Amino acid sequence: MVGLGPVGLTTAVAFAAQRNQVFAFDIESSRRKEILGGKPPFHEKGLEAALRKVLREKRLSVVHTMSEALRSSSIVFLCVGTPSKADGRMDEGPLGEAVKSLAAAWQDAKRRLVVVKSTVIPGTTDTVVRPILEGAKLPFRLAVNPEFLQEGRALEGAMAPDRIVLGIDGPETGRVLRALYRSTKCPVLVTDLRTAEAIKYATNAFLATKVAFANELANLCQAFGISYDDVHHGIGLDPRVNPRFLVPGVGFGGSCFPKDVRALVAAGRHRGAEPRLLEAVLAQNEVQYMRSIALLEEELGNLQGKRIALLGLAFKGDTDDVRETRAIPIARTLLSKGAVVVGYDPLAGPAFSRLVPEVKVVGSVTEALEGANGAVLQADWRAFARLTAKDFLAAMATPVVVDGRRILNPKKMRGVRFRRIG
Numbered sequence: 001m002v003g004l005g006p007v008g009l010t011t012a013v014a015f016a017a018q019r020n021q022v023f024a025f026d027i028e029s030s031r032r033k034e035i036l037g038g039k040p041p042f043h044e045k046g047l048e049a050a051l052r053k054v055l056r057e058k059r060l061s062v063v064h065t066m067s068e069a070l071r072s073s074s075i076v077f078l079c080v081g082t083p084s085k086a087d088g089r090m091d092e093g094p095l096g097e098a099v100k101s102l103a104a105a106w107q108d109a110k111r112r113l114v115v116v117k118s119t120v121i122p123g124t125t126d127t128v129v130r131p132i133l134e135g136a137k138l139p140f141r142l143a144v145n146p147e148f149l150q151e152g153r154a155l156e157g158a159m160a161p162d163r164i165v166l167g168i169d170g171p172e173t174g175r176v177l178r179a180l181y182r183s184t185k186c187p188v189l190v191t192d193l194r195t196a197e198a199i200k201y202a203t204n205a206f207l208a209t210k211v212a213f214a215n216e217l218a219n220l221c222q223a224f225g226i227s228y229d230d231v232h233h234g235i236g237l238d239p240r241v242n243p244r245f246l247v248p249g250v251g252f253g254g255s256c257f258p259k260d261v262r263a264l265v266a267a268g269r270h271r272g273a274e275p276r277l278l279e280a281v282l283a284q285n286e287v288q289y290m291r292s293i294a295l296l297e298e299e300l301g302n303l304q305g306k307r308i309a310l311l312g313l314a315f316k317g318d319t320d321d322v323r324e325t326r327a328i329p330i331a332r333t334l335l336s337k338g339a340v341v342v343g344y345d346p347l348a349g350p351a352f353s354r355l356v357p358e359v360k361v362v363g364s365v366t367e368a369l370e371g372a373n374g375a376v377l378q379a380d381w382r383a384f385a386r387l388t389a390k391d392f393l394a395a396m397a398t399p400v401v402v403d404g405r406r407i408l409n410p411k412k413m414r415g416v417r418f419r420r421i422g
């Protein structure tokens, strides 16, 4: 397993738990050390216990060189990051570097299967990975096996996926991968390499579009004076629509939706396609957070000198990940309007402080609410859903609450000036 981020490490632990022998490598030595000590470098429910177990049982070895990772392995999973370049296109640099060091470490004549798990633009495995391995004259086979893990429930997803997509270069590769996934009971779709790469982007692009649609619909409901709840329920009853990923709010963040949709738009444009719908999805998402500010201003007027509690700093609940969290533009806009922003998150406080140091990060919801003139709920932590009017009324100077994720129960907000997106 090459690359021990959320995808690589979770997949490594899941394969080890399914009685495979896994050798895990990451170029960052501090990351290897933490993992070796039984501590995942990020929060993921259940992962620490599962990691400790497979380390103890010696099914997972964290190794310090690519050569050690390769020595006894017959399948190599590439799980390195595919960040965005300044123009939105996917940066294939880290993947290329990983394949080069794989080729350099591959000294024997053993035939290995190289599987790309990183999210890559269709064609990348053939144009970036293949030429490096061919140039080094290595006996390799190639596959693409995208992941569909959601942060916060990644281990469950890796242990019991709802589908497996295998992009393969021939029947032998298919046999090896089917054998690896033999204990997993779910549909397996076998395709060619670039189709598997495309399925990953298509899934994320569709889900991001669904969220942007929900946001737009919620904004329209607001304009018509209709509550989104029943509209959501009503459209969700149509099995062709289904209610999942239609919860409106302050927009989508994280390390995947924004980056992947941008990369697909940029790559599509580069090839002469005009992905107008996906461009609109990005544009919608870019400004959606402003709704939460507008609701605050409707209740409080000018925000100059007002104290605002920002609840939830991660890009969603159940994670410490702050990549592209909507808390960043919300905090920056509030600060630019002269507000004092006090933030709280069960896990993401320290990481958020490094991004927006002007926000005072405190250790509890109550501290954040203390003396506040308004509060914006930005991430859907389960603990936040239990907050009631009592919590807000006891601590706030003026009880104005904007639910940016529609998780609070409006029936429990008596006495609070309570607003929601939609």
Ligand code: UGA
Pocket (backbone or CB within 6 Å): 119, 147, 148, 149, 150, 151, 152, 204, 207, 211, 244, 245, 246, 247, 248, 249, 250, 251, 252, 253, 254, 255, 256, 257, 315, 316
């Ligand atoms: C997403 C996909 O859901 C995974 O299937 C995929 O494997 C992953 O990206 C990836 O490509 O690695 P993740 O980024 O963990 O997973 O987060 P999601 O749970 O999908 O949420 C993304 C964003 O959309 C969050 O900011 C969330 O708050 C927002 N969202 C989600 C909504 O605003 N409304 C919804 O109804 C659902």
